[in-house]
Amino acid sequence: MSTPVIADKNVSTPAAQTPSSPVRPVKTTSKTMLAGFDLGTNKSCILAGPAGSNDLALSKVLPTVVGYVKEGIVDGIIAGNATILFGEEALNNMLHVDLIAPIAEGVIAHPAATRDFFQRIRSLIDPTGLAEIRIVVGIPANTSDKAREDIRQCSLGIFDRILLVPEPFLSALGFRDDTRIGQNGYVDPVTNSLFIDIGGGTSDLCRVQGCFPSREDQICIPFAGDAIDEILHNELNRLYPNNGLSRHKVREIKEAHAYVGPVRKPIDVRVIMGGKAHMLELGEALGRAANTLIEKIYPALTTLIARASSDSVTTLLQNIIVTGGGSQIKGIDAVLQKRLTDDGFESPKVKLAGLDYKRYVAIGALKAARAARENQWQYLLT
Amino acid sequence: MTPATAEEEFLQALTSVRATYGITSIDEDALKEIVATEGNRVADAFVIAELIASRLAAQQPATISISATPKTSISKPPPSAPTTFPTGNSSSPLSIADFIDGMLSQEKRDVHQPAHP
Numbered sequence: 001m002s003t004p005v006i007a008d009k010n011v012s013t014p015a016a017q018t019p020s021s022p023v024r025p026v027k028t029t030s031k032t033m034l035a036g037f038d039l040g041t042n043k044s045c046i047l048a049g050p051a052g053s054n055d056l057a058l059s060k061v062l063p064t065v066v067g068y069v070k071e072g073i074v075d076g077i078i079a080g081n082a083t084i085l086f087g088e089e090a091l092n093n094m095l096h097v098d099l100i101a102p103i104a105e106g107v108i109a110h111p112a113a114t115r116d117f118f119q120r121i122r123s124l125i126d127p128t129g130l131a132e133i134r135i136v137v138g139i140p141a142n143t144s145d146k147a148r149e150d151i152r153q154c155s156l157g158i159f160d161r162i163l164l165v166p167e168p169f170l171s172a173l174g175f176r177d178d179t180r181i182g183q184n185g186y187v188d189p190v191t192n193s194l195f196i197d198i199g200g201g202t203s204d205l206c207r208v209q210g211c212f213p214s215r216e217d218q219i220c221i222p223f224a225g226d227a228i229d230e231i232l233h234n235e236l237n238r239l240y241p242n243n244g245l246s247r248h249k250v251r252e253i254k255e256a257h258a259y260v261g262p263v264r265k266p267i268d269v270r271v272i273m274g275g276k277a278h279m280l281e282l283g284e285a286l287g288r289a290a291n292t293l294i295e296k297i298y299p300a301l302t303t304l305i306a307r308a309s310s311d312s313v314t315t316l317l318q319n320i321i322v323t324g325g326g327s328q329i330k331g332i333d334a335v336l337q338k339r340l341t342d343d344g345f346e347s348p349k350v351k352l353a354g355l356d357y358k359r360y361v362a363i364g365a366l367k368a369a370r371a372a373r374e375n376q377w378q379y380l381l382t
Numbered sequence: 383m384t385p386a387t388a389e390e391e392f393l394q395a396l397t398s399v400r401a402t403y404g405i406t407s408i409d410e411d412a413l414k415e416i417v418a419t420e421g422n423r424v425a426d427a428f429v430i431a432e433l434i435a436s437r438l439a440a441q442q443p444a445t446i447s448i449s450a451t452p453k454t455s456i457s458k459p460p461p462s463a464p465t466t467f468p469t470g471n472s473s474s475p476l477s478i479a480d481f482i483d484g485m486l487s488q489e490k491r492d493v494h495q496p497a498h499p
């Protein structure tokens with residue numbers, strides 16, 4: 001196959017920065033690696049293994065963040081005097097780097113940082129730099145053509161073949177228990193289910209009913225965990241002016257205490273403001289911020305249910321699965337289920353995907369990579 | 383009170399250690415790191431189990447029933463064709479490659495007939 005050429009216009013790393021992973025030499029490839037990649041706004045997950053086997057060579061979750069080491073940092077402060085750090089390493093050296101989040105609201109916001117992040121992913125998959133990399137990338141439901149093209153452009157010269165597949169569908173594939181298909185009592189989620197994937201930038205809802213979901217089966221809402229953080233942050237600033245709390249801290253508070261449903265009080269949260277410890281009662285603020293999410297996703301949920309055929313809707317209602325980081329918000333399954341019941345839907349059952357939600361999209365993506373036919377892989381061409 | 387989940391059990395144990403040995407007896411950062419490391423270890427084990435289970439099921443679909451996690455089950459007649467771990471040439475009605483075909487033809491249609499905003 002042809003080796004794609006890197007278009008210089010796409011490698012615009014910030015001035016005075018050089019990508020930490022060098023551009024690959026021309027390949028004399030013998031090995032192909034297959035990868036499943038959940039490119040998340042906050043966190044990404046990558047799973048990879050050699051083609052033709054079911055071995056897993058790489059399984060990693062890393063924050064989707066790139067840190068460009070600031071000028072003038074003394075030798076030895078950053079391990080190996082690296083100029084670009086990724087994921088946890090970038091966050092751990094926050095003071096010494098310019099932190100860039102390549103993705104915002106599910107789409108590429110910083111192409112140069114995205115390319116550097118992809119280079120890093122490539123070097124994790126194939127440290128030799130010689131293998132052909134075929135990668136299935138999870139993208140939000142109904143991603144625009146422009147946003148898809150941006151991902152392809154950023155992948156040029158880094159990955160060799162690519163498939164972009166909507167995340168909620170990959171969640172269903174990842175969640176599918178291949179060993180139980182065909183067993184009595186097991187409903188393959190791919191045959192009839194509704195996935196609600198609440199991430200950082202977007203909430204994606206998708207009906208999967210035995211064929212690839214059409215646009216009408218998917219709804220993407222640009223409201224998710226990051227928007228809850230923003231509401232909570234504004235509320236905290238209103239209640240406690242000059243609190244000095246960072247967005248990162250607000251997110252931590254949300255992740256520890258967020259809930260939906262009736263007000264839970266008191267929720268006392270210990271925070272450091274101006275160097276002193278304070279106990280803040282955040283029961284109402286947390287509930288208000290997180291309940292906004294329900295107001296956003298519930299209409300989309302009922303829209304997708306209403307579009308299901310009368311033959312399939314009863315089973316579909318029993319198979320509503322909440323995944324993504326937002327599935328960890330306390331009470332989200334119960335609140336959605338109660339609301340559907342109160343609105344007269346027939347015996348709805350809303351379930352949580354579970355703590356492994358972080359890996360379902362990537363597992364689904366790796367399954368797709370292993371199943372894709374040769375002619376389905378798309379080339380990355382300049 | 384009996385803890386309902388592993389997380390609650392952990393928090394109870396932590397509270398009791400701190401009550402006995404003082405609030406600074408466990409370093410917060412070290413604790414976070416241990417929790418993160420163990421969390422990753424469990425997650426990796428889960429992924430490996432998930433993929434190995436599929437592989438074993440593909441070899442002996444009729445006799446092996448392994449599940450990496452207890453997943454939800456709903457009463458509904460099983461699909462007629464037993465499905466094995468997907469391979470590039472699977473032809474079962476719900477093969478992943480068929481789904482991908484569906485996706486690609488949908489993309490082609492969208493190019494000819496631009497979608498909603």
Ligand SMILES: Nc1ncnc2c1ncn2[C@@H]1O[C@H](COP(=O)(O)OP(=O)(O)OP(=O)(O)O)[C@@H](O)[C@H]1O
Nearest residue numbers: 040041042043199200201202225255324325326328
């Ligand atoms: N325990 C928790 N309670 C509430 N929210 C949580 C919890 N854990 C994680 N989150 C939130 O979930 C969001 C991240 O979810 P996830 O990792 O699925 O998203 P992502 O893949 O990074 O983003 P996207 O899918 O939008 O691209 C963040 O806003 C995070 O704060």
